[in-house]
Amino acid sequence: MTMEKKKTVIEVRDVSKTFYNREGDHLVVDHLNFNVYENEFVVLFGPGQCGKTTVLNLIAGLELPTGGEVVVNGEKVVGPSPSRGMVYQTTNLFMWYNVMKNVEFGPCVRGVKKAERRKKAQYYIDLVGLTGFEKHFPVKLSGGMQQRVGIARAYCNEPDIICMDEPFGHLDAQTRYLMEEEVDRISASEKRTVVFVTNNAEEAIYLADRIILLHNCPTSVHREYLVNLPRPRNYVAPEFLELREQITKDMDDTIG
Amino acid sequence: MKVAASIKNFLLSLAGFAAILLIWQLGVSFTSVGNLLPSPWAVAVRFVTMCTNTVGRKYTLPMHLLVSLRRVLIGFGLSAASGIVIGIAMGRSDLIRAIVRPLFELVRPIPGVAWIPMAIVWFGIGETAKIFIIFIGGFVNIVVNTFSGSRQVDENILNAAYMLGANKVQAFFKIVIPSCVPYIFSGLQVGLSTSWMAVLAAEMVSATEGVGWIITAGQQNADMPQILAGIIAIAVTGLALASLMRLLERVLCRWRVRGS
Known part of the structure; x- marks a missing residue:
């Protein structure tokens, strides 16, 4: 319906990925097809080890497909690019830089003038709620705060697409809920196309415009769900719980 | 609590030193x-005179130390x-690693002092x-340390960049470079102490000044207080460098x- 009018940002066209190693060939992604539209928040959802991260790496350009192609804004993905930002489960912060220098890293290496990139970085540091921690080194921050730095670093580079690879997988449940609220708030104020990987159904429904349920390895699309609940979503609303039950049941089918 | 504990540790270490000096003094006096x-007192006295009067032709002990430190x-x-x-070139380039590493592994077990005769032939x-x-x-x-550091750079963090x-x-x-720095420092730490040992070896073989020379000169004159005072100067300087x-x-x- 409304999707028809939206601009397509990511096209995953018949993508396959085989890893070759000594034990033999390992087919991880099998003829995968889906599109992501502008400013859409898409969650790639599936059981652990199902190949979700590989799909994300293919979109990011950290891996290249062995069959088919990934097209972003009309151009074929052939490697990493600053137009695609990444937020990682293990944060991958630059431990030798303070919060400010981590967040401004992208603009800095792309040659943005200091005054301008400082201003920009400060905006995103404020946005993720780290005001006052600009001079702190990551080692002194909690897991949740480190992940906030990772999110600010990705947004500050102003990419077209932000890929998030189970960013809250290592956090405790309490912090996880808090960070989900934060991502919901940030993505509402900073409109971007987001591809978010998780194996947590609750997290998927809380955040997604659309959920793509992936088959267990080798990965292909099992089913899609449009989530039309009003935001911020209520984890215990009947519609939320109903969808959660449906998705969990469908996921069990992909394994069984 | 923390302050009290560190004062306690300091007093204990002083007690350790005092015990050694006491045993030394008793041994010298009664056996x-x-x-x-020589007695610790004789060494201490000599240490002070070496600081004020010249040892050998022109230098006092601190001057000899400065000569060694400069080297x-x-x-x-x-x-x-x-x-x-x-180290970094070997770590980050497969080509350089393939060429240099076998050579380096061959040279690595040779102690520095084994080069003394060759060095004298080459450089006088x-x-x-x-x-x-x-x-x-x-x-x-x-x-060695820089190499292992540059091999352990996290590829995921590189990809993030x-x-x-x-x-x-x-x-x-x-x-x-920044992720190698901690490894480089442990290399520099060990390297500095082996350099400090090497200067003594080099000076004991051929020199007319420096702390290494002080020790060999003491040996030639059977002057034990001079040898021991020299050794103490070496220990203190090495500790300060580290x-x-x-x-x-x-x-x-x-x-x-x-x-925090």
Whole structure:
């Protein structure tokens, strides 16, 4: 319906990925097809080890497909690019830089003038709620705060697409809920196309415009769900719980 | 609590020193050890006179120390500069690693002092030969540590930098080098102490000044207080060098410290 009018940002066209190693060939992604539209928040959802991260790496350009192609804004993905930002489960912060220098890293290496990139970085540091921690080194921050730095670093580079690879997988449940609220708030104020990987159904429904349920390895699309609940979503609303039950049941089918 | 504990530890270490001095003094006073060892008091007195009067032709003890330190700083500086460059090159380039590593592994087990005869043949008995020995002494440890550090750069973090738009040069200076720094420092730490040992070896073989010479001169005159005073000067200076290096590391590796 409304999707028809939206601009397509990511096209995953018949993508396959085989890893070759000594034990033999390992087919991880099998003829995968889906599109992501502008400013859409898409969650790639599936059981652990199902190949979700590989799909994300293919979109990011950290891996290249062995069959088919990934097209972003009309151009074929052939490697990493600053137009695609990444937020990682293990944060991958630059431990030798303070919060400010981590967040401004992208603009800095792309040659943005200091005054301008400082201003920009400060905006995103404020946005993720780290005001006052600009001079702190990551080692002194909690897991949740480190992940906030990772999110600010990705947004500050102003990419077209932000890929998030189970960013809250290592956090405790309490912090996880808090960070989900934060991502919901940030993505509402900073409109971007987001591809978010998780194996947590609750997290998927809380955040997604659309959920793509992936088959267990080798990965292909099992089913899609449009989530039309009003935001911020209520984890215990009947519609939320109903969808959660449906998705969990469908996921069990992909394994069984 | 913390202050009380550190005062307690300080007093305990003083007690350790006092016990050794007491045993030493008693041994010298009441047993035949006295024929082989001067008393601690005699060594202390000699230490002070060596600081005020010349030892040998023109230098006092602190001047001899400065001569040795100058040699170490030049030799160690050269080994640090070249060792870091070679270590990183070996770590980050498959081609250089394939060529250099077997050569390096062959040279590595040779103790620095084994080069003394060769150094004298090549450079004579002047400053160059000594600096060469010191250079060899520090070089190996610095290369080994820098190499292992540059092999352990986290590829995911490198990829994160590339994803943000860094080119190879930026990734090298902003990611590879900083993540090697802690390893480089442990190499420099060990390298500096082996350089300090090497200067003594070089000076004991051929020199007319320096703390190494003080010890050999003491041996030639059967002057045990001079030998022991020289050894104490060496110990204190070596400790000071290591502490300076640790201080520098604390400043440059602040980002690794968890505490507030």
